[in-house]
Amino acid sequence: MAQHSSKSARFQAVTANRLNDGEVVYFKDNRWIENFAEAEIADGQEAAEALLTRASPDNMEAFILDPYLFEVSEYQDGFTPVSVRENIRAKGPTVRTDLGKQAEAG
């Protein structure tokens, strides 16, 4: 598996998969949402660690799988995932644009 983030990363967000259906989710204000565009963005390593800690309390484990930090960068008015992998997770398979989040967004 590719690395999700790097030590030099400035902006990061937290993602995971949901237990029931495996859906990709993002952490925001102590809850989990499906849309990357609304994900909470941490600025700097300390903020990122704090975000991950908030996202990973024990009681979350029941329905959220393996939260982790990944790098994002500023893009237009918001942010975009840096890696191809996280872009694909945020949207859906590039070879089936009729499926996944990208289809629902349309």
Next chain:
Amino acid sequence: MYRYDEFDHKIVTDRVNQFRGQINRRISGELSEDAFKPLRLMNGVYLQLHAYMLRVAIPYGTVSSKQMRMLAHIARKYDRGYGHFTTRQNIQYNWPALNRIPDLLEELASVEMHAIQTSGNCIRNVTADQYAGAIADEIEDPRIISEIIRQWSTFHPEFSYLPRKFKIAVTGHKNDRAAIKLHDIGIVIVRNDRGETGYEVHVGGGQGRSPFIAKKLTNFVPAEKLLAYLEAVMRVYNMLGRRDNSYKARIKILVHETGETEMRRLVDEEFKRIDTSQMLSLPEAELSRISAYFAPPNYETLPAQSKAFEAAKGSNAEFNHWVKTNLVPHKTPGYGIVNISLKPIGGIPGDATDVQMDVIADLAQRYALDEVRVTHEQNLVLPHVKLDEAKEVYDILFAHDLATPNIGLISDSIACPGLDYCNLANARSIPLAQEISTHFADLDKQYDIGELKIKISGCINACGHHHVGHIGILGVDKKGTEFYQISLGGSGDEQASLGDITGQAFTEDKVVDAVDTIVETYLNLRQPEERFLETYRRVGMSPFKEQLYAD
């Protein structure tokens, strides 16, 4: 075909019920993820990038029309209208919800199917030649011994906690279509000087991070002793295989580190012990009982030549092309083996929609003595089609985008799901297969190039068999960006070889150009009738490398 007995039914039903309980306890929070993960992995359920993925076993790649219809139904009801046929002759569903998987498995069990042996560190689903029982000059139908191995290995208590997964493949024909030398154990059915049938056993092949061609440990094991021999191999592996590093845990590493001679000695020693006890002798009666399930179907007596078939070839050039590439001679006069390409130009290798699966099920029932096969190259086969009816079959396939005449050609690539779906992948595979097949869409060009197998993996685990591609492509990750390493000269057949890496990796937008350069270099260098692989073996890497890295 094999039919379940009461034990098979009970094993599969019990497993569905047990897994249903485990899923319910996980969802209610009674089971932690750490406790649950190994349980779901024993039942073919993976968590991928976007959703869960369920891998359903297709033992030795054989399904009936009824089973194929069920696979279509599952795609429709529990998934998003399609399934993906894999290099291990299985089918994967990409979107099932966890809480619906027990119902899905229950429906599968109603047609004698399951997801057992499709994941985890056990002996996996056995694969075999897709032309089993249909091709001429076969020594024995490989599905007979494959089914026996399936029964022996399913939930085998001694081998349910192996150092790593374990894959077995069988061929009964001198032409290896099952890539047996790239498996943990590869079995070739042979006949000795006295006319007795037995088994040649190759051990320690595999791809992944450290690829190896299997070593032949024995030339001949008689049928009644095969399970004893396999058990000896498994036992040596289970005792000595490494458990400290998952990349070094496959039997190929043990064979490599122990050495072929010593490995053979260890296996022979264990084999003698098991053999003397007679505990694992396969009774003749049981062998006959299983063989009867794979007895030849009721072929009609037909002339070898079909007038209707010859006439259709004469009047329809497209049909004629398709016959040349997709139809293989059958051992029975008047019949042919029909390959169904799941590689339409620009399509996703191995994917089939629910509608296509239903169409194929109908074709199998009406025209192919009720059988469908899955190939490790991600295509399907109708094994017994009357030549008289080949044109009708072709027309129906054509109407459903299933008649691409490209078997074995450059657009018939293998591709793993890659970074579009897979949690382990470093790079995408499918888009490259699509771009390459689109680039070489022209059929005359493809025929001119001839046999050329492209195999694409999205990471070093090599599910896309890139090590044995005539042209192999491996996706790598460099700081979140996709790069592709190209190798040449690999082959997964009876003359198996591992590809040589050309050099520096290419960015995604340069891969098609690189493949084009390789093909053009071959076309300039080839001698009359010489296939790509033969040219490569004759001239070596240098001329290709010169062209690829000219700038």
